[in-house]
Amino acid sequence: MQKDPTGRRPPGAAARARVTLRDVAREAGVSYATASRAIHPGSRKVNEAARDRVLAVALRLNYTPHFPAQAVARGSTATVALAVSDIADPYFSLLAAGARAAADEAGLTLTLAMSGRDPGRELDIVRRLRGQRPRVIVVAGSRVAESPHREALVEELRAFERGGGRVALISQPDLPFPTVSLDNRDAGRQLAVALAERGYRRVAVISGPAGLRTSADRVEGLARGAADAGIALAQRDVVEGEFTREGGHAGALALVERGLGGIDAIVAVTDVMAVGAMSALRDAGVVPGRDVGVAGFDDIPMAVDVTPELTTVAAPLGPMGARAVRLALAGPAAPMTETAVTGVVLRASTPGPGQSGLSDLSGLSGV
Amino acid sequence: MQKDPTGRRPPGAAARARVTLRDVAREAGVSYATASRAIHPGSRKVNEAARDRVLAVALRLNYTPHFPAQAVARGSTATVALAVSDIADPYFSLLAAGARAAADEAGLTLTLAMSGRDPGRELDIVRRLRGQRPRVIVVAGSRVAESPHREALVEELRAFERGGGRVALISQPDLPFPTVSLDNRDAGRQLAVALAERGYRRVAVISGPAGLRTSADRVEGLARGAADAGIALAQRDVVEGEFTREGGHAGALALVERGLGGIDAIVAVTDVMAVGAMSALRDAGVVPGRDVGVAGFDDIPMAVDVTPELTTVAAPLGPMGARAVRLALAGPAAPMTETAVTGVVLRASTPGPGQSGLSDLSGLSGV
DNA sequence: CTGTTAGCGCCTTCAC
DNA sequence: GTGAAGGCGCTAACAG
Secondary structure, eight states: OOOOTTSSOOSSGGGGGOOOHHHHHHHHTSOHHHHHHHHOTTOOOSOHHHHHHHHHHHHHHTOOOOHHHHHHHHSOOSEEEEEESOTTSHHHHHHHHHHHHHHHHTTOEEEEEEOOSOHHHHHHHHHHHHHTOOSEEEEESOOBTTOTHHHHHHHHHHHHHHTTOEEEEESOSOSSSOEEEEOHHHHHHHHHHHHHHTTOOBEEEEEOSTTBHHHHHHHHHHHHHHHHHTOBOOGGGEEEOOSSHHHHHHHHHHHHHHOOTTOOEEEESSHHHHHHHHHHHHHTTOOBTTTBEEEEEEOOGGGGTSSSOOEEEEOOHHHHHHHHHHHHHHGGGSOSEEEEOOEEEOOTTSOOTTSHHHHHHHHHTTO | OOOOTTSSOOSSGGGGGOOOHHHHHHHHTSOHHHHHHHHOTTOOOSOHHHHHHHHHHHHHHTOOOOHHHHHHHHTOOSEEEEEESOTTSHHHHHHHHHHHHHHHHTTOEEEEEEOOSOHHHHHHHHHHHHHTOOSEEEEESOOBTTOTHHHHHHHHHHHHHHTTOEEEEESOSOSSSOEEEEOHHHHHHHHHHHHHHTTOOBEEEEEOSTTBHHHHHHHHHHHHHHHHHTOBOOGGGEEEOOSSHHHHHHHHHHHHHHOOTTOOEEEESSHHHHHHHHHHHHHTTOOBTTTBEEEEEEOOGGGGTSSSOOEEEEOOHHHHHHHHHHHHHHGGGSOSEEEEOOEEEOOTTSOOTTOOHHHHHHHGGGO
16 A cells, blocks of 8 residues: 555545545635635625635535534534434335425425334334434333333433424324323224124224334224224234234234134224235235135325225324424424324225125024 | 523533433543443453443443444444335335344444335435435336436435445446346236236236336336247236235226127236235236236235245345345445346246146035 | 554634 | 645543
């Protein structure tokens, strides 16, 4: 390797080529400070001619401000960081899309971090995010009932706030931060009642891992709704699976292998799981929407692309993502928690009595 | 507002609470530099006792290094930036997941930026990304044939490289940067031949917007394959749609309204579009997989969740994302372009002569 | 091994 | 309006 003749090795071979504000200033024949002011729309106090010159030079040199340097000088960045477990899951990509829109609107850039469904790693991610000194951190993900990480997460987020950062959660409203949440219990109840009205009498549930609040709440709501409506939802008709398509698949398989018995509807706690369940059912020779009703939660776009189209409880995921960043940005003035409204969307996967599905069902009930 | 009694207003009310490395050093009774060294695993040259003390204090104070400051001091960051058009599109989320894995592996953090399918905005995004001084910028997206932005994009990326950054593209290999690409022409050819072998004689195509290279190449390949195999793919059987589910939907609708005539298979240039097309067909009373074959490209996970399961040309999206960041990281030593291998996956949406898609489904009624 | 001391690129008071 | 200069938090020579 060639040594730098000056003796002092520059940070990188290409370092000389990095164009800095100082270069722009020199080239434009103004001082460093003036160049800085010219570039920031905020400070109007610059001679128009000089400003134009600076801007022209900047453009010609293809200058870009060094964000990290700006961050260090200003003590804050122009980003909002969003932590999700899995960006490939439509649930989270919808949240992300909404969050991005809101960030954009506020002139901020969205940074995404994926934790990969492990609460320990989630903590890690938040730690790392904190290092970036974003203006806002939004954590999306279902809190685990009583995770040992819970306290640590709270402390981490608190520390971030102490440093002047803003926090918002998309989750259950049980952590001391502004939170956008879904009334999962009520959503479950709504769905159970709707199914009862459509004539279903005995529903099985494919739940997520024990302890996952979102899942537990939905199941609880379903049970309550079933009780209210006078239909059956037995504890032993609840099977557990991962919070993924495969979890739904496995859950449905378990149900089928055990024998559906009188079960006329299967509810999975997410659409993603429901889709997996439908696939498993079909493979097992049970036709969703005819032999058995199927429903999910969230109303992801895919719900209308599967056959039959999936009945679900719609959640305004995009708006929720946006809401979270606005909540955080609003600061202490904002309400502590906001609950999004859900609504049952009945589709072909749970046909009513008049439709082909249920009548077939009664015809087949002897099977 | 209360004025700060010192006269000098700190950057933020909470600024005092921001714990810096200096605080840690003081508290641990060592010098600033030593504290820095203690915290970086790289420099082993620190008294163990002192190091432990520093680490303990850091933990107690919940100290996080200030990344922007590190970036400014070191002249480089530990991030790789990925620019995609739409993160909610499975195509891109799969790329992103793969890229994240590779970044992780290299100890880097992935930053995602979405441009939203507008080439002008894509340029904008890259500009902004450049400001973050990531170690790597990966741009994923189909180049438009001869966009006026093309030159600008190249210049932007060049400037980034001049500043010491690394670049990789996931795209057509026609820009002067390391590129991971798909042989879309060949993929199209493969699919056409496979369809011919299954007995299809006349195929229609739902393409993306004119000028989108990915789309154009796939269509061209299909045409060539069809010609080779002696089956029909008439120019007038190619309809254009947006590069989205809705585009596929609209395209299929157009085809149906015009009258399918002798068309026995419909190929959409992406799975996402194919899914939309299937939905439209179904609504129009044409059963995919029975009345007409349907196929797509990419093999997104959803392909096996729709009914009938979708025939497609599989692309290793995740690995491609990973490959791109590795290519960029490898630097000049790396090959300029890498082409991923695709393969046709035949599924129920294009049953062969002996089979029949939907009869499978109705056949189940005897169960 | 450890402390001192320049910077890194930029913003922002403070005088002129 | 404009320039000089201090400081943001941290890293990395350079001496001890």
